[in-house]
Amino acid sequence: QFKFRLSVGSNKTLKIGLIQNNSAATVDVLAASFVPTWGANGVDPTLGTNLAYIVPSSTGLDNCTVVSNGLSCSVTNAWQRFSGTFLVPTDCRNLTVAVWTDNQMTALDDNLMTEAGVFIGSEIMDWSPVPQELDVRACQRFYAKSFPAATVPVQNGGVAGSCCDIIGKAAATALASHIPIRFPVTMYKTPATPVLYSPSSAAAAPWRIDGTTPAVQTAPAIIQLSDQGFVVTSTGDAAGAVGDLVGVHYSADGEI
Secondary structure: OEEEEEEEOOOEEEEEEEEEEOOOOOOOOOOOOOOOEOOOOOOOOEOOOOEEEEOOOOOOOEOOEEEOOEEEEEEOOOOEEEEOOOOOOOOOOEEEEEEEOOOOOOOOOEEEEEOOOOOOOOOOOOOOOOOHHHHHHHHHOOEEEOOOOOOOOOOOOOOOOOEEEEOOOOOOOOOOEEEEEEOOOOOOOOOOOOEEEOOOOOOOOOEEOOOOOOOEOEEEEEEOOOOOEEEEEEEOOOOOOOOOEEEEEEEEEOOO
16 A cells, blocks of 8 residues: 655556566566566556566455556545555565556656555555664665765765774785674675775775875775675785774665
């Protein structure tokens, strides 16, 4: 179920659908192209390989009707709740909730949505948000970063919040530093190679924060990567001394 409202533009029809990664697919592996063809007005988008619409039930509808592959919702400038029920096949591999329109949008149209919910059963549920800290932890299972929540990861983004350790070998020595990094929560799966960001340079490498003339470290490498975290190693710089502080920022993506 969703609540929709039109902010800018004339009344529109949106559709709510449930898409399955079907029995021919592999769990957690989606098609390379989710929607290869959008189609003409009045035609639902064509889905990628091994993806299929689940046609909604004709009973238990709230402010919508079943049209083709989804729930047809007439959206106006007033908030309305729209909901329906889908019978999930026992052999599906994954589920994706989707919202789309099967007609051309007008430039600058602005459709708003809120109070999205997916529930087991056919009863309409009062929407109740989870506490913010639990919402953040759920997101961190799929994406984590060292930057503050409102800061987009960027090179030369500042030392604050960076992951730090000390130099163990002086001067321009290989493996001079090892920075262990733990994800805030156990991720959904081991992410692809995390992206490194220097706190004080354009290089994607650790930065020596204190000591004689702070400088970028070289030859960064990621080792021991898992769903729990990883270690960043690097070669020191000529002025580095044992005990100098070195830091690095990161982002990690564990999505499907």
